[in-house]
Amino acid sequence: MTKIWNGYWALMWGVSLVYCTKGDIMLETRESASTSVPMSIGIAQAEASSDAIKPKSKPLADSQNQAAAASPPADSLGGTDPDHFYPVFMMALKDRTLPKSTLRDAKGQIYQFISDASSIQMIGAKQSNLGSYRISTGTGVSGIHLQTPHGESDLQTRKIGELLCIEQSYESCATNTWHRRSFDFAHETISPFQTFTRAIVSKDPKALIVQLHGFEGGKRRGVREQNAKMILSIGSDSALLQAALKALHLDQDPSILVYGEGTRDLGAMRNAQRQLISSVGKGHFLHIEMSLPLRERLASDRKEREQLNDIIREVKKKFYDEAKLSTRP
Secondary structure, three states: OHHHHHHHHHOOOOOEEEEOHHHOEEEEOOOOOOOEEEOOOOHHHHHHOOOOOOOOOOOOOOHHHHHHOOOOOOOOOOOOOHHHHHHHHHHHHHHOOOOOOOEEOOOOOEEEEEEOOOEEEEEEOOOOOOOEEEEEOOOOOOOEEEEEOOOOOOOOHHHHHHHHHHHOOOOEEEEOOOOOOOOOOOOOOOOHHHHHHHHHHHHOOOOEEEEEEEEOHHHOOOHHHHHOOEEEEOOOOHHHHHHHHHHOOOOOOOOEEEEOEEEOOOOOOOOHHHHHHHHHOOOEEEEEEEEHHHHHHHHHOHHHHHHHHHHHHHHHHHHHHHHHHHOOO
16 A cells, blocks of 8 residues: 555656755746746745744654664755745645645755645655655545654554545644654654644644554553553543543443553653644644554554544544633633
8 A cells, every 4th residue: 555655656746846045945847947946935924923833942862763773864854944844834734735846955855746636745755854744625624633653663554544544534644754763753853744743733723633653562561551452642631531432432441541541651751743732832632552453453444443533533522622611701
């Protein structure tokens, strides 16, 4: 599935857009690939409208993982300022449009921009620090934004994310383009992936960011964690998650654990996107850790994916209900 998906992307548009330092964005058209023309899209205005959501913290990647990782290629985005992507992300999320081009940094890494009847897509180059993003253009989008930051290492999560993105009316879906050993999208606070998250909560303060992850039961310390198929966390009050599970008659399922309610494992407390959402006070975050047997079922069984979607949507509803209660006089 992934190879077919990537192959489809690779066959699409052959045009590119270059951004340079200090926010200058340059266009290369298909007809004149050697000619660059400045494109003004109001970067200063877009950054000013971001409600000062510009975290300055440093990457959280584990130092041992960094030491063990392969050295990034010289043309990666690791040293560039991802805030240059912010206006383009906001254009995609707010207007459901993109320049008819691909986004390229000064060192050559690119996004391909493609569109179809139901979405626009920004496809990052493989083995880059860009990430890939799909934004729905259909009606009735849900305010749910799905992310799979470890698509290779957390086996099957990329495929599950792609299938859910097709089957459900999620507003956007994002995935990594590099193995976490080299660049961990969930623990780097300076990346286009993080900038995309910032754009989402700037555009919609009620948005729900959902991340899919995988764990190995045999590596967990507790018996409950070893036998779990799923560990859920919103990084704060576990009562909301318990209420969501109860509404679905899943609160007594011993294989579904809630961080802060009987387990302190895999709570996403160091997750960069959770920390961003917490720090700005906009948006909501749901972290879903899944065992390998569950991931394999989800990748092959649509009914299993619909059950996971039921949990996601019920959590979204509980956040909405909580917000309504807090605004009552």
